[in-house]
Amino acid sequence: MRIARFDNNRIGVVQNNGIQDVTGALEQLPAHRYPFPRQDALIANLEILENATTVRVVPLSRVELLSPVANPGKIMAAPVNYKKHLEEALADKGIHHGNLVNEIHKAGIFLKATSSVVGPGEGVTLVHTDRRNDHEVELAVVIGKEGRDIAAANALEFVAGYCIGLDMTIRGTEDRSFRKSPDSYTVLGPWLVTADEIPDPGALEVSISVNGTERQRANTRELILSVPELIAWASSFYTLHPGDVLLTGTPQGVGPVRPGDMMVASIERIGEMRVGVS
Ligand code: MN
Numbered sequence: 609m610r611i612a613r614f615d616n617n618r619i620g621v622v623q624n625n626g627i628q629d630v631t632g633a634l635e636q637l638p639a640h641r642y643p644f645p646r647q648d649a650l651i652a653n654l655e656i657l658e659n660a661t662t663v664r665v666v667p668l669s670r671v672e673l674l675s676p677v678a679n680p681g682k683i684m685a686a687p688v689n690y691k692k693h694l695e696e697a698l699a700d701k702g703i704h705h706g707n708l709v710n711e712i713h714k715a716g717i718f719l720k721a722t723s724s725v726v727g728p729g730e731g732v733t734l735v736h737t738d739r740r741n742d743h744e745v746e747l748a749v750v751i752g753k754e755g756r757d758i759a760a761a762n763a764l765e766f767v768a769g770y771c772i773g774l775d776m777t778i779r780g781t782e783d784r785s786f787r788k789s790p791d792s793y794t795v796l797g798p799w800l801v802t803a804d805e806i807p808d809p810g811a812l813e814v815s816i817s818v819n820g821t822e823r824q825r826a827n828t829r830e831l832i833l834s835v836p837e838l839i840a841w842a843s844s845f846y847t848l849h850p851g852d853v854l855l856t857g858t859p860q861g862v863g864p865v866r867p868g869d870m871m872v873a874s875i876e877r878i879g880e881m882r883v884g885v886s
Pocket of ligand 1: 686746855
């Protein structure tokens with residue numbers, strides 16, 4: 609199932625003929641009172657969409673796509689998780705700025721502010737345009753079930769689904785979490801593809817073009833730490849909750865974007881998303 613959030617917080621199931629609006633199903637979400645659980649309510653209860661009533665079908669071209677995860681509890685992100693990107697980062701002072709670019713085993717997983725999340729229809733609004741702002745296209749994993757100390761062998765059972773992620777980045781000397789957390793610097797979309805449709809997240813072609821020129825292309829089989837290994841490692845440090853997002857790292861070819869640019873990112877079996885830069 610492909611689940612989209614669009615326009616004014618509508619929820620839809622994406623089909624070939626458009627988006628089936630099933631927003632009414634949200635009425636079945638359990639009511640919570642303060643303090644709210646550390647999870648995304650819809651991702652924790654995706655089964656409510658299975659027999660949902662469609663009130664109308666909307667053409668995809670007419671909707672503004674929002675992030676399929678409305679309230680992620682945390683955004684985890686893998687630094688330099690492709691060997692060729694590590695080589696590129698070490699060779700380019702414009703990328704590493706004297707920061708020690710370690711292999712992921714030494715660097716660990718970092719966190720991005722949840723307030724940085726937008727959908728493709730909202731676009732990226734750059735801040736500090738005097739500095740280099742780069743695109744990083746990544747496979748984004750959405751956690752579906754609470755877990756701690758998850759074994760890599762069972763890790764995919766904890767995945768709700770996948771979407772395309774853009775880990776937008778200001779290059780510079782500050783801590784990663786600061787440079788990657790401005791509003792709109794995490795783009796998730798175009799929709800969530802549930803895990804049953806992607807049995808092997810380690811064999812997906814990933815690419816991005818800017819203004820029609822391809823910048824990055826790789827396959828997730830080239831990841832240094834695989835999706836199950838990342839889930840196992842992350843969950844050995846903290847509990848994972850439904851709606852938590854794991855950005856798996858970007859391949860070689862990162863490069864700058866400027867206001868007015870149009871990025872088109874795609875991942876095999878998920879789809880394609882157009883993201884404007886302003
Ligand atoms: Mn990244």
